[in-house]
Amino acid sequence: MGKLLILGTVAFDAIETPFGKTDKILGGAATFIGLAAAQFKAKSAIVSIVGDDFPQEYLDLLKNKGIDISGIEIVKNGKTFFWSGKYRNDLNSRDTLATELNVLADFKPVVPPEFKDADVLMLGNLHPSVQLSAIEQMQTEPKLIVLDTMNFWMNNTLSELMQVISKTDVITINDEEARQLSNEFSLVKAAQKIHEMGPKYVVIKKGENGALLFHNGEVFFAPALPLEEVFDPTGAGDTFAGGFTGYLAETENVSFNNLRNAVIQGANLASFCVEKFGTERMQDLSKEEVDRRLNQFKQLTQFDIELR
Amino acid sequence: MGKLLILGTVAFDAIETPFGKTDKILGGAATFIGLAAAQFKAKSAIVSIVGDDFPQEYLDLLKNKGIDISGIEIVKNGKTFFWSGKYRNDLNSRDTLATELNVLADFKPVVPPEFKDADVLMLGNLHPSVQLSAIEQMQTEPKLIVLDTMNFWMNNTLSELMQVISKTDVITINDEEARQLSNEFSLVKAAQKIHEMGPKYVVIKKGENGALLFHNGEVFFAPALPLEEVFDPTGAGDTFAGGFTGYLAETENVSFNNLRNAVIQGANLASFCVEKFGTERMQDLSKEEVDRRLNQFKQLTQFDIELR
Numbered sequence: 001m002g003k004l005l006i007l008g009t010v011a012f013d014a015i016e017t018p019f020g021k022t023d024k025i026l027g028g029a030a031t032f033i034g035l036a037a038a039q040f041k042a043k044s045a046i047v048s049i050v051g052d053d054f055p056q057e058y059l060d061l062l063k064n065k066g067i068d069i070s071g072i073e074i075v076k077n078g079k080t081f082f083w084s085g086k087y088r089n090d091l092n093s094r095d096t097l098a099t100e101l102n103v104l105a106d107f108k109p110v111v112p113p114e115f116k117d118a119d120v121l122m123l124g125n126l127h128p129s130v131q132l133s134a135i136e137q138m139q140t141e142p143k144l145i146v147l148d149t150m151n152f153w154m155n156n157t158l159s160e161l162m163q164v165i166s167k168t169d170v171i172t173i174n175d176e177e178a179r180q181l182s183n184e185f186s187l188v189k190a191a192q193k194i195h196e197m198g199p200k201y202v203v204i205k206k207g208e209n210g211a212l213l214f215h216n217g218e219v220f221f222a223p224a225l226p227l228e229e230v231f232d233p234t235g236a237g238d239t240f241a242g243g244f245t246g247y248l249a250e251t252e253n254v255s256f257n258n259l260r261n262a263v264i265q266g267a268n269l270a271s272f273c274v275e276k277f278g279t280e281r282m283q284d285l286s287k288e289e290v291d292r293r294l295n296q297f298k299q300l301t302q303f304d305i306e307l308r
Numbered sequence: 309m310g311k312l313l314i315l316g317t318v319a320f321d322a323i324e325t326p327f328g329k330t331d332k333i334l335g336g337a338a339t340f341i342g343l344a345a346a347q348f349k350a351k352s353a354i355v356s357i358v359g360d361d362f363p364q365e366y367l368d369l370l371k372n373k374g375i376d377i378s379g380i381e382i383v384k385n386g387k388t389f390f391w392s393g394k395y396r397n398d399l400n401s402r403d404t405l406a407t408e409l410n411v412l413a414d415f416k417p418v419v420p421p422e423f424k425d426a427d428v429l430m431l432g433n434l435h436p437s438v439q440l441s442a443i444e445q446m447q448t449e450p451k452l453i454v455l456d457t458m459n460f461w462m463n464n465t466l467s468e469l470m471q472v473i474s475k476t477d478v479i480t481i482n483d484e485e486a487r488q489l490s491n492e493f494s495l496v497k498a499a500q501k502i503h504e505m506g507p508k509y510v511v512i513k514k515g516e517n518g519a520l521l522f523h524n525g526e527v528f529f530a531p532a533l534p535l536e537e538v539f540d541p542t543g544a545g546d547t548f549a550g551g552f553t554g555y556l557a558e559t560e561n562v563s564f565n566n567l568r569n570a571v572i573q574g575a576n577l578a579s580f581c582v583e584k585f586g587t588e589r590m591q592d593l594s595k596e597e598v599d600r601r602l603n604q605f606k607q608l609t610q611f612d613i614e615l616r
Contacts, residue, residue, distance in 0.1 A: 185398075186535070186536055206517070220609075221531045223531065230494075257612070294613060301529055303569050305573070
């Protein structure tokens with residue numbers, strides 16, 4: 001059983017989909033990552049920041065999942081980061097309605113002492129300089145540093161982002177971001193260029209079309225489970241990252257073969273996340289449900305052609 | 309070794325992609341289906357029609373692949389069906405520049421006597437009444453009737469199309485067509501509705517995002533192999549159908565498990581088709597290349613998680 005350190009936002013989200021809308025509910029990258037990782041026997045901690053408007057109930061929820069929250073700073077008289085978005089009819093694109101940084105604007109992450117030797121460091125989507133600070137606070141080199149980022153940082157803080165990328169083992173981005181970062185349309189070529197920036201492993205997320213894991217000229221593909229209904233895609237990418245890193249921290253094995261398994265674990269958990277609003281589905285997800293769906297993933301992709 | 313009967317167009321194509329353009333070259337659904345099926349040890353025949361402007365060289369090419377072309381009618385003073393299209397930059401959409409039906413306008417298919425007991429009947433994309441005529445000429449019921457069609461027939465000849473659909477075991481359509489035919493956005497729900505129209509198996513093709521095989525509440529997924537370059541998508545869907553049916557005719561096994569293998573065989577061959585213009589890549593494709601890439605497909609999707 002290894003240790004997983006998660007850096008990322010803990011936040012309020014307000015979401016509108018074709019199927020309904022929410023008031024301010026629990027959100028944030030680190031929240032989704034932590035809830036997904038909690039499905040595995042790893043020791044996890046979140047480093048983040050909230051205001052004192054953030055309900056104790058939400059903090060207790062994370063704590064009760066076994067997540068160490070001593071690294072979540074609570075700012076007195078501060079307001080918690082808030083994001084609001086509205087999905088279009090196909091659920092594949094969304095418009096951001098509001099982004100209020102609030103306490104996130106001055107976030108100086110502090111890694112708890114007993115997680116400075118974490119096996120896996122998961123850097124959720126944040127300002128690259130915040131991500132860099134977490135890397136620098138580690139006392140022993142993690143077995144695996146995993147980076148999530150987005151086009152916003154490519155547009156606005158590219159040189160800092162490139163510095164973080166050069167220090168990571170795995171980068172997870174979506175197909176459009178991979179194309180932007182590499183200036184290549186073919187995802188195979190994009191992954192090659194991103195390899196040269198530092199990461200040994202490149203994960204390209206394609207939403208309902210699955211995720212690709214590139215390594216050393218090889219590629220592995222995890223489909224998204226075809227679902228009758230996708231209700232709310234919010235947090236699916238973070239849930240994927242949480243399943244991916246939680247599994248790797250539990251197994252303490254960062255071989256390519258085990259990263260393949262980790263991609264499936266991530267895709268499996270993400271398939272639950274989208275079934276309800278926000279974190280709702282992840283809050284009460286049982287190991288039995290997870291395992292049953294892992295079996296469906298096997299059924300979905302495994303075949304038995306005798307090669308001639 | 310079983311028999312495969314292929315109904316479909318044999319035609320001229322003129323193609324423009326971001327990478328170049330062709331004059332009139334060999335094209336047509338039955339051509340792509342036949343060339344793909346020729347990779348398998350099945351006895352195949354094509355039923356189609358061309359004008360006497362169609363080069364003997366093209367007919368010899370099919371014959372030399374072992375395909376029975378006695379069912380290809382050659383119309384004296386007739387002109388061969390011609391299609392011309394231009395792909396947009398992402399290669400995922402195309403505009404039709406010309407469709408000249410010519411001899412196809414009066415096509416009355418005639419199934420050769422020794423293929424009236426074919427194990428697999430592959431109905432390439434054509435007017436539903438032509439497809440229906442081929443079904444009606446069979447003397448013994450095929451183990452499997454596979455139907456390819458497109459939105460054009462849904463828009464213009466829906467009641468005839470529904471009649472054909474009711475008589476087929478497998479339908480292969482793309483995601484947009486599945487949504488149109490079923491009036492459901494979710495592909496899982498779309499497949500359920502299409503099952504009720506007749507086909508026990510529903511294959512939904514998603515281009516570079518692979519293909520789904522639905523059966524009896526279960527689903528199997530074949531990814532498209534991530535390629536460095538996609539040069540020309542023309543014929544990829546037909547090549548998929550040819551690999552699918554050629555493999556099934558060779559193995560004479562139409563169980564769900566073997567249909568899973570067939571979907572992989574189809575996806576594998578389609579990954580070659582798109583590497584060059586038209587049928588060029590399929591003309592000289594060796595068994596060794598096919599097998600090597602089948603191995604890549606295994607690498608691409610197989611994983612080994614120990615279920616708890």
